[in-house]
Structure formats: structure tokens, C-alpha cells
Amino acid sequence: MSDQKQERVGVYVCHCGTNIAGTVDVVDVANWAAEKLKHQGVIIAREYKFMCSSLGQELIEKDIKELGLTRVVVAACSPHLHEKTFRTAAKNAGLNPYLVELASIREQVSWVHTDKVVATAKSKAVVSGAVSRVIENRALDEIKVPINPNTLIVGGGVAGIQSALEIANAGFHVYLVEREPSIGGHMAQFDKTFPTLDCSACILTPRMVEAGTHPNITLLTWSEVTNVAGYVGNFHVTIKKKARFVNEELCTGCGICQEKCPKKVIDDVYEAGLGYRKTVYTPFAQAVPNFPVMDKENCTYFIKGTCKACEKFCPTNAIDFAQQDQMLNIDVGNIILATGYDLFDARRVSNYGYGRLPNVFTSLEFERLSNAAGPTSGNIVLRDGKTMPKSVGIIHCVGSRDKNFNNYCSTICCMQGLKFAHLVHERTGATVYNFYIDMRTAYKAYDEFYQRVLEEGTLFVRGKVAEVTDAARNDREKGKLIIQCEDTLAGKQRRIPVDMVILSSGLQPRKDAKEVGKLFGISCSMDGWFTEKHPKLDPVATMTEGIYIVGCAQGPKDIPSSVAQGAAASARVLDKILQKEVSLEPIKASINKEACSGCRICNGLCPFNAIAFIADDMVSDINPALCQGCGTCVAACPAGAISGTGFSDAQIMAQIDGLLLKNLEIGNY
Amino acid sequence: MKPKFAMYWAASCGGCEIAVLNTHEKILDVDANFDVVFWPVAMDAKYKDVEAMEDGSILLTLFNGSIRNDENEHIAKLLRRKSKLLVAFGSCACEGCIPGLANLSPVGDIVHTAFNTITTDNPHGIYPRTSYDVPEGELHIPTLAKALRPLEQVVDVDYYMPGCPPESHQIAAVIDLVVKVVKGEAELPPKGATIGVGDSTVCDECPRARNVKMIKEFTRIQDIAPVDPTLCILEQGVPCNGPATRSGCNARCPQAGAQCIGCYGPAEGVMDYGARLITAFSSVIDATTPEEIDHILDGIPDPTGQVYRFNLAGSLMKANKSAWEKA
Numbered sequence: 001m002s003d004q005k006q007e008r009v010g011v012y013v014c015h016c017g018t019n020i021a022g023t024v025d026v027v028d029v030a031n032w033a034a035e036k037l038k039h040q041g042v043i044i045a046r047e048y049k050f051m052c053s054s055l056g057q058e059l060i061e062k063d064i065k066e067l068g069l070t071r072v073v074v075a076a077c078s079p080h081l082h083e084k085t086f087r088t089a090a091k092n093a094g095l096n097p098y099l100v101e102l103a104s105i106r107e108q109v110s111w112v113h114t115d116k117v118v119a120t121a122k123s124k125a126v127v128s129g130a131v132s133r134v135i136e137n138r139a140l141d142e143i144k145v146p147i148n149p150n151t152l153i154v155g156g157g158v159a160g161i162q163s164a165l166e167i168a169n170a171g172f173h174v175y176l177v178e179r180e181p182s183i184g185g186h187m188a189q190f191d192k193t194f195p196t197l198d199c200s201a202c203i204l205t206p207r208m209v210e211a212g213t214h215p216n217i218t219l220l221t222w223s224e225v226t227n228v229a230g231y232v233g234n235f236h237v238t239i240k241k242k243a244r245f246v247n248e249e250l251c252t253g254c255g256i257c258q259e260k261c262p263k264k265v266i267d268d269v270y271e272a273g274l275g276y277r278k279t280v281y282t283p284f285a286q287a288v289p290n291f292p293v294m295d296k297e298n299c300t301y302f303i304k305g306t307c308k309a310c311e312k313f314c315p316t317n318a319i320d321f322a323q324q325d326q327m328l329n330i331d332v333g334n335i336i337l338a339t340g341y342d343l344f345d346a347r348r349v350s351n352y353g354y355g356r357l358p359n360v361f362t363s364l365e366f367e368r369l370s371n372a373a374g375p376t377s378g379n380i381v382l383r384d385g386k387t388m389p390k391s392v393g394i395i396h397c398v399g400s401r402d403k404n405f406n407n408y409c410s411t412i413c414c415m416q417g418l419k420f421a422h423l424v425h426e427r428t429g430a431t432v433y434n435f436y437i438d439m440r441t442a443y444k445a446y447d448e449f450y451q452r453v454l455e456e457g458t459l460f461v462r463g464k465v466a467e468v469t470d471a472a473r474n475d476r477e478k479g480k481l482i483i484q485c486e487d488t489l490a491g492k493q494r495r496i497p498v499d500m501v502i503l504s505s506g507l508q509p510r511k512d513a514k515e516v517g518k519l520f521g522i523s524c525s526m527d528g529w530f531t532e533k534h535p536k537l538d539p540v541a542t543m544t545e546g547i548y549i550v551g552c553a554q555g556p557k558d559i560p561s562s563v564a565q566g567a568a569a570s571a572r573v574l575d576k577i578l579q580k581e582v583s584l585e586p587i588k589a590s591i592n593k594e595a596c597s598g599c600r601i602c603n604g605l606c607p608f609n610a611i612a613f614i615a616d617d618m619v620s621d622i623n624p625a626l627c628q629g630c631g632t633c634v635a636a637c638p639a640g641a642i643s644g645t646g647f648s649d650a651q652i653m654a655q656i657d658g659l660l661l662k663n664l665e666i667g668n669y
Numbered sequence: 670m671k672p673k674f675a676m677y678w679a680a681s682c683g684g685c686e687i688a689v690l691n692t693h694e695k696i697l698d699v700d701a702n703f704d705v706v707f708w709p710v711a712m713d714a715k716y717k718d719v720e721a722m723e724d725g726s727i728l729l730t731l732f733n734g735s736i737r738n739d740e741n742e743h744i745a746k747l748l749r750r751k752s753k754l755l756v757a758f759g760s761c762a763c764e765g766c767i768p769g770l771a772n773l774s775p776v777g778d779i780v781h782t783a784f785n786t787i788t789t790d791n792p793h794g795i796y797p798r799t800s801y802d803v804p805e806g807e808l809h810i811p812t813l814a815k816a817l818r819p820l821e822q823v824v825d826v827d828y829y830m831p832g833c834p835p836e837s838h839q840i841a842a843v844i845d846l847v848v849k850v851v852k853g854e855a856e857l858p859p860k861g862a863t864i865g866v867g868d869s870t871v872c873d874e875c876p877r878a879r880n881v882k883m884i885k886e887f888t889r890i891q892d893i894a895p896v897d898p899t900l901c902i903l904e905q906g907v908p909c910n911g912p913a914t915r916s917g918c919n920a921r922c923p924q925a926g927a928q929c930i931g932c933y934g935p936a937e938g939v940m941d942y943g944a945r946l947i948t949a950f951s952s953v954i955d956a957t958t959p960e961e962i963d964h965i966l967d968g969i970p971d972p973t974g975q976v977y978r979f980n981l982a983g984s985l986m987k988a989n990k991s992a993w994e995k996a
Contacts, residue, residue, distance in 0.1 A: 595936060597873035599903075599912035601949045604881040613881075618873075638913035638949035639870045640939035649940060 007041040007135050010069040011127060012060055014051035014076035016106055023110035025120040029075065032124050036664055037131050043067060052082050057089040064093035071134045075103040075127045096139035098586070098646065103130035125659050132658030136651040140586040145625070147233035148333035149577045152177065154225055154516075157185020158204060158559055159551025160338030161211050162566030163573075168216035170574050175330055176211060177239055178221040180269065182287035184208055185340055189270060189364065191371035191378065193559055194419040195449030201373065205286045212288035220328070222293050228520055229609050231628055232546025233333045233582045243323040245294035246280070250318035253290035257310035257319060258282065265298045272364040275375030280310050280319075285373065294319075334546050334573040337530065338566065339516060341507040341552035344399030344406070352395065352503055353468045358383035359481055360468060360501045363416055370423045380427050382500060389499035392424045393483045395465050396436040400506030408527055410506030411556040414440045417504040418450055421458040424502075432458045433496055435465045435485055443558070461496070463488045468501050507556040520547050521607065529555045540569040545582075548572060587629030587646040593619050595641035602633040602642065672728035672851055674703035675719075676758075677748055678710055679734030679741040680768050680817065685759035686710045686733065688834035695841040702848045703729070707748075719747055727751045729847060731758040731830075735765050735982060736818045738811035749824040754857075756864075757820040760833035764934050764942075765819045765982025767833075772816045772982050773973065780813070819983045829863040833932035833979060836918050839865035863937065867916030870936050871929045875911055875920035877901045882953035887968025890928055902928045906968070908975055913939070913946040932979050941985040943976035950976075 011033040015021035026047045034045035044063055048056050051074055063069050072095065074086045079102040087097035105123040113119040149172050153160045156178035164174045176183065187193075188208075190200035211217055220239060227238035246257075261278035270283040277283070279295040300307035301321060311319040346354035346362045354360045359382050361369065372378035381388055394417045400410040414436065421432045434453075439460075441447040454460070463486040472478040473495070480497035487494045509528030510516065517524045522542040523531045530549040533541040540548050548569040551562035576582065589610075598618035602611050610626035611633060613619075622633070622642070634644045643649070657663050678686060690696060690711075699705070706727060707714045730752040736742050749755055760766035771779050784791050801808045820826055830843065843865045849855035858864060867873060879901035890896060890907045902909040902923055910931035911923060922929050935942035950969075956962045969975050977984055 594868055595870075595938070597870040597912065597916065598879070599870065599872040600879050600881055601912055601953055604883065605952055632952075635948050636952035638945045639872075639936040640945060641869075641936070649938070653940070 007070045008043050008068055009037075009041045009071040009073065009131055009134065010060065010063050010067065011037070011042055011045040011131065012051050012056070012072070012074045012076075013045070013047040013105070013123075013127070014056070014074065015047065015049045016076060016110075017050065020076070020106050020110045023113055023116055023119045024105060024123045025116060026123075028120055029105075029123045029127060033127050033131070036124075037128060040131055040135065040663060041071070042131060043069070051076050052085050057085065060086065060089050061093035064090060064095050069095065070099065071131075071137065072100045073103055073127060073130045073134055074100065075105045075123065075130070077106040078102070078104045078108075098140040099134065099137050101130045101134040101137065103127050125661060128661055128663060129655040129658035132663050133651050133655035136648065136654045138645070140645060142583040143586050143624075144581045144583055145233050146581050147576055147579065148235075148331050149173065150175065150330070150332045151334045151336065151573050151577075152225075152235070152237055152330065152332040153336045153338060155185070155338035155340055155551070155553065156180075156183030156211070156219075156221065157338055157340045157551060157562070158187045158207070159340075159553075159562040159566040160185070160336070161207050162563045163336045163338060163550055163570045164211050164217050165207065165214065166567050166570035167573055168211075168214045170570075172216065172574070172577055174217045175237075175239075175332065176217055176219050177223050177225055178219075179224050180283065181222050181244075181281075181291075181293040182208075182283050182289070183211060183219065183221060184284075184286075184288070186364075187559060188284060188286075189272070189371070190367050191374070192419060192423065194415040195445045197419070197422070201286060205288075208286065208288040219289060221289060223328075225519065226327070228335070230331075230626065231584070231608065232544075232576070234625075235332050235335055235546065237330050237332060237335075239328045239330065241326040241328055243294075243296075243325050244291060245296070245319065245321055245323050246291050247318045247320045247323070248289070248291050250316045251291045252316055252318075253282075253292075254315065255282075255290075255292075256313050256315065258292055260309045260313040262307070262309055263298065263300050265295065271375055272362070272368050274365055274368050294321075334548070334576055335520060336548045336550055336566075336569045336573065337516070337520060337522075337553050338550045339510055339513070339553045341556065342510050344410075344506040344508050346398055346503045346505050348405060349398055349503075351467045352398065352465070352501070353470075353481075354503055357468060357470055357481060357501075359389075359499065360503065362503050363413070363420070363505050366420055366502045370420075370427070378427070380424060387499075388428050389424075389430050390428075391431040391433070391480075391498040392428075392500045392502065393433045393435060393468075393481070393496060393498040394420050394424075394502045394504060395468075395483070396434065396504045397464070398503040398505045399508070401437060406506055406508065406527065408506075408556070409440065411440075412558050413504040413506055415446055415449070415558065417502075418453045418458075420502050420504070421453050422449075422456060425453075425456050425458060430499070433461055433483070433498065434458055435461050435463065435483065437462070437464055443560075461485055461487050461489075461494065472497075507552055510553070513553070520544070522547055522549070529553070540565050540572060546576070585629065585646075587644065588624050588627045589622050589629060589631065589634050589642050589644045590624070591620055591622055591637075592641045592643070593617070593621075595639055596620055597639055597641075599638065601638055602636055605632050605636055607632065671702060671704040673706045673722075673726060674699060675705070675707040675727050675730040675748060675752065676710070677707070677730065677732050677734070677744060679732065679745065679762070679820075680737035681734030681759065681761040681766070683710070684834040685731075685761075688759075688832075688837055689731070689840055691837040692841045692844065693837075695844055698844055698848060702851060716744070716747070719751060722751050724750050725753055727753065728851070729754045729756070731756050732820055733759040733762050733834075735761040735768055736814065736820065736823045737768060738813050740811035742814070742823055745820060745824050754827045755820075755824065756828045756830055757826045758830050759835055760831055760932050760934060760979050762820040763829045763831045763983065764980045765817055766932075766979050769817050769819070769980075769982030770974065770978070772987070776813050776815055816987070817982050818987075822982075822987075827860055828858070829861075830865045831863065831915060831932070831934040832865070832918065835865055836921075839917055863915070865917060866933065868937065869916045871911035871914045871916055871918065871920050871923065871933070873916045874918070875901075875923045875929075877923060880904060883955040884950070884953050884965065885955050886965060896926060898926065908950060908969055910946060910976070910978075912949055913942060930978055931976075934980060934983070942980040943973070943984055946976040947972065 013026045013030045030045040030047040090100045091097045103126045153176045164176045223241045226240045229236045257280045258278045261280045263279045264276040267277040279299045282292045296302050368374040396417045399405040441450045465485045467484040477497045483496045521544045532539045550565040550569045596619040610623045634642045757763045799812045888906045907928045909928035911929035914931045915933040915936045
């Protein structure tokens with residue numbers, strides 16, 4: 001360093017109220033930096049109550065201008081929170097923003113220590129590391145790239161539909177990709193919605209039709225995203241459009257093929273296993289689009305080579321048995337994931353008997369049972385298809401709030417259980433028992449609904465159900481399902497015989513959520529829900545810029561919240577689109593071609609496909625437009641030929657030396 | 670008067686000396702242009718002769734071998750004082766080489782092992798001692814240091830010339846250069862430079878075809894038959910150190926059908942050879958489960974020996990804990 005012009009470094013230590021100052025002697029840290037790091041160029045070290053406040057920022061700006069600072073270290077919170085704030089402040093004062101370093105003495109020191117002496121000493125080391133590092137920082141310029149105005153939305157449930165309509169109505173193009181043959185999601189399976197008891201289909205299908213016919217929406221059902229490359233503003237997405245074996249250009253959706261198809265199979269998806277569908281089918285009458293798909297696994301023609309009834313009767317010759325899966329490549333600027341949830345598999349709670357005791361139903365089965373368009377035309381009957389139950393037990397929190405399964409509350413099950421109670425009451429007049437741990441009826445008009453169900457005469461038992469059994473102990477229990485439960489309000493064990501049990505199952509992340517997260521470069525929480533950028537202030541964005549999460553993909557939630565999130569993410573996307581270009585952090589990897597031996601170790605590692613091998617020169621090369629600066633290749637290069645701006649060896653080694661206080665020996669530097 | 674030349678052999682095998690002689694008639698250039706004042710392997714000389722020389726009077730000293738004992742250290746310091754240009758010559762002097770692997774064990778264990786293996790004929794369990802009284806007086810043999818150190822960890826080094834041993838054509842080129850410098854026809858490279866090497870890694874000089882790497886299994890080269898003579902050895906599952914090793918040898922081992930073992934040391938700017946290499950290997954493992962990863966890595970039974978065979982004493986960690994204590 002001695003032969004270089006010495007940098008002029010300013011150190012700013014934040015109290016963060018008592019967040020930092022409660023555990024760290026911030027005045028001591030500032031004084032120490034001013035004295036002990038003077039030889040490294042620290043010309044001023046200050047402490048201030050809230051560095052992120054406008055007064056705190058002004059302090060830095062003023063020093064940059066008046067003292068001619070060339071480097072700034074802010075010892076405060078994690079860079080996640082305020083790096084941008086202080087970089088902007090530096091920029092305003094005419095200093096390159098990348099010459100500012102944040103030393104995290106809150107998340108990494110004060111919040112994780114209790115001993116003030118030790119925490120203060122550690123803060124000094126962290127500040128020392130940041131000072132040593134910032135000296136090695138180089139001025140960098142932000143990179144501006146144009147934003148592709150098209151948006152990809154994955155998942156055609158109510159949240160995805162809402163997102164799609166908001167963006168499409170604003171005049172921008174949307175690709176709406178849905179795995180199933182029709183959009184609509186879980187909401188399309190429900191009969192009524194709580195607490196208003198609106199007909200679910202009546203409020204959803206107009207939205208579905210709107211999405212299906214909107215000139216700005218390209219609907220890709222029976223399709224899945226298989227690859228995502230690129231970055232915010234410029235994603236390259238590959239979509240597998242599975243063969244429908246129906247030519248969408250020719251099909252009119254008349255339904256004759258479904259009518260004529262001679263083979264019926266149990267519908268595990270839409271009818272939750274309670275009803276049948278044909279092997280060429282649309283999942284329900286109002287499906288959007290209304291082109292059917294062929295179930296290749298079960299179709300007689302695909303199994304035996306004969307039949308083709310559908311082809312014979314199709315008036316427009318739309319059946320095409322030779323159709324192949326298609327791979328579509330599209331470019332989009334932003335992506336919204338609305339991939340929804342899976343229902344908790346109630347078989348896992350074996351003591352509740354689902355799958356073993358016929359008259360134990362899951363919530364989704366009950367939705368179909370009570371749906372006027374469902375397999376029983378809305379008649380609530382036992383598994384035999386005809387007997388109306390005289391008494392029904394509804395068990396809450398199945399698979400939720402249970403250390404054996406999921407710790408979290410699935411949010412919707414209480415209201416769902418109450419809705420079921422109302423429907424059973426209304427349609428059968430049966431005695432209804434609701435077994436609950438706590439009744440959670442927050443949000444608008446929810447508790448009123450609870451009061452209404454109470455008044456309707458539903459009986460509530462507070463306690464966790466131990467077992468559902470058909471082993472009768474007396475005549476009263478004979479032929480019934482007995483619900484064994486501790487009634488914690490009455491303070492006694494109860495055995496309640498009923499005809500039908502409904503399990504208000506919880507919501508779970510999609511079973512492939514992890515893989516989907518990996519595909520789109522976002523992470524999942526411990527429970528498996530996609531992780532939002534900030535749990536309070538940024539619930540629909542993710543740590544990957546340009547990727548948003550809405551609806552139950554982010555965590556269990558009801559329809560209004562899903563819709564609100566769908567709309568919120570669209571506002572974020574529109575904001576991005578209208579900016580027309582996006583600034584990318586200039587943190588990029590680059591290859592020193594002289595040092596590269598073309599060993600090709602790095603070639604397969606780049607998650608953004610930014611590395612190409614140039615056979616003529618026998619070297620690898622990085623496309624800076626695609627590089628996201630993740631550093632994978634930098635670490636992997638055995639020749640040390642790849643370096644990452646902002647994370648050079650010089651910066652990292654200097655920071656380590658600083659942390660170890662090696663920089664304090666004057667002359668060593 | 671011709672400039673003076675010296676060469677010394679500290680803790681090493683002697684291969685570096687052979688490599689110098691293996692330059693054939695080029696050795697005559699040394700004699701023609703230099704006054705060889707000290708070269709124990711080639712001519713008789715006494716330490717006291719060197720001690721008597723004026724400081725800085727030797728122009729060029731090629732120092733091979735690492736610092737294992739106090740005698741090595743004494744001569745290293747002596748030759749540093751007497752020489753204008755001190756070259757760490759060969760892998761031992763540059764980075765510790767094979768003798769440096771001894772840094773994995775405490776020095777007592779090393780001595781114990783050396784005098785106790787089944788092939789050692791030592792029925793009375795006699796161990797060397799560093800001083801011994803005889804009627805003529807007290808005799809001394811050098812004391813082993815706690816850890817082996819490359820030359821630069823003991824004295825200031827002007828140039829580094831890696832290789833186990835350095836290739837003869839590289840030695841010849843360096844001799845040519847120094848002769849030219851002496852005649853005023855060329856300039857010396859900047860102090861601290863690594864000389865007699867290429868600017869990339871062994872792969873750069875390796876003619877084998879290479880693809881995007883996906884390693885399903887590591888194996889020993891003798892366990893694959895036949896070895897594809899044209900395909901990258903690493904891609905055939907043999908841990909080849911070529912990707913991390915400095916070029917300069919013309920990829921001799923891979924050209925001859927064997928994997929590179931890394932004797933030319935780390936490429937320019939690499940801080941820790943072994944860390945680079947193990948990261949590179951791990952990056953291209955083609956596995957989906959932790960069990961699969963373990964299974965593949967089990968194919969490298971001695972990871973330290975694999976990735977630090979030549980570089981342990983010169984690595985970032987230098988060696989085991991005892992080496993951290995002042996050697």
C-alpha cells in the first residue's frame with residue numbers, strides 16, 4: 001500500500017437506537033477506529049443514533065464533500081437493509097457508491113451477543129475488516145439493461161389469474177402457464193366460499209373466461225416450465241407444452257369426444273377421487289380453455305391400438321393421436337409464481353382413519369360432495385352414495401399445529417370447518433360437532449360467521465381429537481364412527497358417535513416446491529413455502545430480482561389474501577416494466593484469458609449459462625450480460641483465472657487480515 | 670573476472686541437481702560464464718570458505734531443498750547474505766514438496782517411524798541424538814525443526830523456479846537468460862517472479878480432448894483399462910491435478926499417459942493450491958444425494974496427499990498445529 005496514494009476513509013458507527021448501542025459501546029468503537037486505524041487512512045470516525053435517518057446520511061454526505069473522503073464504512077445493520085441507502089447517499093455526494101462498505105454490527109454482533117465487552121471487541125474487528133476491505137474496493141459503474149415487457153405467470157389459480165388480468169389490463173403481455181388442463185386451481189373445486197357463502201364457481205368463472213379470452217394473455221395449460229435462464233428484465237424460459245392429442249386450432253370444445261369416449265376412470269384431481277371422468281376430458285364444464293386433453297395412460301387406443309371413438313365422432317377432425325410434446329421458448333422480463341398448495345395427506349394421521357374408515361372424508365372430498373356440480377349433485381351423503389348422515393363430526397387442525405406433521409397454522413381450516421358445519425346443517429339438518437384447538441376467525445366478517453354457525457346450533461368441542469374409530473363399546477356406538485376426544489372446557493374425556501367425519505386438512509407446500517424453487521432460483525422456508533424478500537415489508541418479492549411469489553405458494557392463505565397478493569405482485573411488475581430498464585449490480589465474474597487453460601471445469605457450473613467454451617482459442621469465456629455475479633465459477637476455477645468484481649482476492653484477504661487485526665501492525669500493510 | 674555462481678542442496682532428494690546436469694552441454698555455459706564457487710554435489714568446498722566471502726559477492730545462487738533442520742537454516746541464511754540473487758530452485762525450496770508432507774506429523778513421530786518400520790534393522794532401538802561426546806570432543810548433527818519450511822519462510826527469496834525437478838529445458842532457458850543479463854543483453858524479471866514456467870496451467874499444454882466435466886466416479890489410473898489416450902484424464906475419472914498446476918513442463922505426465930500430480934505448484938495468483946483443487950474437483954462431481962457425493966469422494970482415499978502432495982508446507986495453512994508454533 002505504501003507506494004499508493006492513501007485513501008481517506010470515514011467510519012460511521014450507528015447506535016440503531018438501543019439495537020446496537022444496548023450491547024456495543026459504539027462510542028468506544030468509533031474512537032478506537034479513529035485512533036487505531038488512522039494509519040490505514042481513517043481520517044474521521046463518528047457515531048450517531050440512527051445513521052439511516054436523513055440526518056445520519058447528511059452527516060456522511062457532508063464529510064465526503066468537506067473532508068474529501070474517498071472511502072466510507074458504515075458500521076450498522078446488514079447490507080440487506082441499508083446498503084442501498086448509504087450507497088445512494090455516497091452517490092449524492094459525488095462518491096462512487098461501490099466505495100462504501102457496510103460492517104454488520106447489528107445482525108452479526110449486537111443481536112447475537114449479550115456480553116458488552118466481547119461484543120464491543122468484535123465490533124472493532126468487524127469495522128477493521130471493513131476498513132481494510134473498502135481500501136481495496138474499486139469504483140464500479142451500474143449496468144443498465146432494457147426490460148422485456150412480457151411477464152410469465154406460473155399457476156392459473158385465483159392468485160395467478162388475478163395477477164395476469166391486472167398486467168394484461170394495463171396493456172402488457174402475459175404468458176399464463178398452468179400444469180392442469182384448465183385454469184381455476186383449487187377454487188374451482190369449491191362449492192361455497194367463506195364467510196359470504198358466495199358460489200365459488202359463479203365468482204371465479206367470469207375471471208377465468210376473461211383470462212382465457214384476453215388479447216394480452218397467452219394461455220398455456222397442460223404445460224410446465226422446464227428451464228429458466230437469464231435475470232430480471234431478460235429471462236429466457238422454456239415451457240413444455242404437453243401433447244393434448246387435440247388440435248386446439250380445430251377444436252370447438254363441443255364435448256362430443258367426451259360424450260362418446262367409452263372409458264371412465266376415477267378422477268383423482270378435480271373430483272378428489274369421488275367421481276369419474278372420461279379418458280378424453282375437460283376437468284369440469286366451465287373449464288378454460290374448454291379443449292379437452294387425452295389421458296394417454298388410460299386411453300384404450302394408446303393401450304390397445306384400437307378404439308378411436310373420439311376421432312370418429314369429432315365433427316372438426318381435431319383429434320390428433322400423433323401430437324407430440326412441444327418445447328416453447330419465450331422471453332419475459334418478470335416472473336410471478338402462483339403455484340399454490342397441496343392438501344395435507346390425511347392418511348398420515350392414521351388414528352383418524354382416513355383411507356381405512358369409509359365415512360371419514362377430507363375437506364377437498366367434502367367440497368366436491370357439497371358442490372352442486374359435483375359427483376352427488378350437492379347431496380351430502382355417506383360413502384355408499386345414498387345415506388344422508390344424521391350426525392357429522394368436523395375435526396380441525398388436521399396436519400396443522402401438530403409437531404408430528406406441520407407446526408404452522410394453515411390459516412383457512414377454522415373457517416373452512418365452520419363453512420362445512422353450515423353446509424351440513426343447511427342441507428341435511430344433521431347434528432354437527434366441530435372439534436377445534438383454538439378458534440381462529442380473524443379478518444373481516446369471519447368472527448360474525450362463527451357466531452352465525454354457533455347460533456345455527458353447531459356444537460363445539462374444544463380439544464384435540466385423539467382417535468376416530470369404528471370399535472363400538474356399546475349399542476349407542478354400534479355402526480357409528482366414534483370420535484374420542486378430550487373436552488378441555490368440560491374437563492373430561494368424551495366419545496361422540498357420528499355417521500360422518502370430515503377432516504379439515506391443512507395446506508402443504510407443493511411436493512415439488514423445492515425443485516420449482518431451484519428452477520427459478522428462489523429459496524424455500526424450513527416448512528417448504530417460498531421465501532419472500534421481507535416478511536412484512538416485501539411479502540411478494542423474492543431475493544431473486546424479477547421473481548415474485550403470490551397466493552399459497554408463499555404460505556397458507558385465504559382467497560381474499562391470495563387475490564390481494566396477485567394484484568400486489570402485478571403492481572410490482574408494472575413498476576418494473578414502466579421503468580423500461582433496470583440497473584444491474586456491476587458484480588460480475590471475468591476470465592483472464594492468459595491464465596485460462598481451457599480445462600472446462602467451470603463450463604457446466606454456471607446457473608445462468610453465462611460461460612461458453614471458445615474452441616478456437618481453447619479458453620472459456622463469460623458473457624457479462626448473463627453473469628449474475630454468484631461467484632460459483634470464481635471459487636471453482638483451479639487456475640485462479642476467474643475473478644469477481646467486488647469480491648476480489650485482494651478484497652477478501654484484506655478483510656480477513658482486518659478481522660484478525662493484522663492490519664494494526666503498522667508497516668505490515 | 671567472471672560472476673560467481675553457487676548451488677546448494679538442503680532437504681531434498683537430489684533430483685534438482687541431476688536436472689541441472691541433465692541440461693547436457695548447456696552446463697558448459699555455466700562454467701564459461703560463471704566462476705562456480707560453491708556447489709557441494711559437484712565440487713569440494715567448505716562452509717567456512719563461503720563464510721569468508723564478502724557479503725553479496727555471489728551473483729547467483731540456486732538453492733534447492735527445503736528447510737528441515739538447523740543446518741539447512743544456517744546455510745540458507747548464509748547464502749542469502751552472500752548472494753545477490755537467491756533462487757528457490759525446485760519444488761522443495763518453493764513449496765516444501767514431498768518432504769513437506771511430514772508436516773502432518775509431530776517431529777517425534779517422524780523420527781520414531783523412521784527408526785521403527787519393519788524394514789528398519791534397528792534391534793537395539795537406537796535413536797540419533799544431536800550431540801555426542803567422543804574422546805576427540807563433542808560431535809553434533811543437525812537438529813530437526815518442528816516443521817519443514819520452504820525457503821521463503823526463512824529468508825527473502827528473489828526468484829522461484831518450481832518443478833520436481835524443474836524441467837531441463839526450462840533450466841537451460843533460465844541459464845541463457847542470466848548469461849544475457851550478465852552480458853547486458855537482457856533484463857531480469859521483477860523480483861519475486863516465478864521463472865522457468867508458463868503463464869497458465871498444465872491443461873494449457875495438454876493435447877488431450879476435453880469436454881464439460883461430469884465426474885461419476887474417481888478411480889486410480891491403473892484400475893482403468895484401457896486408458897483413452899486422447900481424452901482428458903480427469904474426465905476418465907482419475908484425479909488429475911493438471912487444471913490447478915502451473916504450466917511449464919509441457920504436460921509431460923499426461924502426455925505419457927499418467928495423471929498430473931502437481932509438481933509445478935499453484936498457478937500465478939492462486940493463494941492455496943489444495944483448496945483450489947478440491948473446490949474444482951467437488952464442483953464437477955455429478956451427484957444428487959449426499960450419499961452419492963460421499964461415495965464419489967471415497968474414490969480419493971488420501972485427499973491431503975492428492976491435493977497437497979507438493980504444496981503442504983507452502984499452503985495457506987502451512988501444515989498442522991505444531992507448525993504454527995514457531996518452527
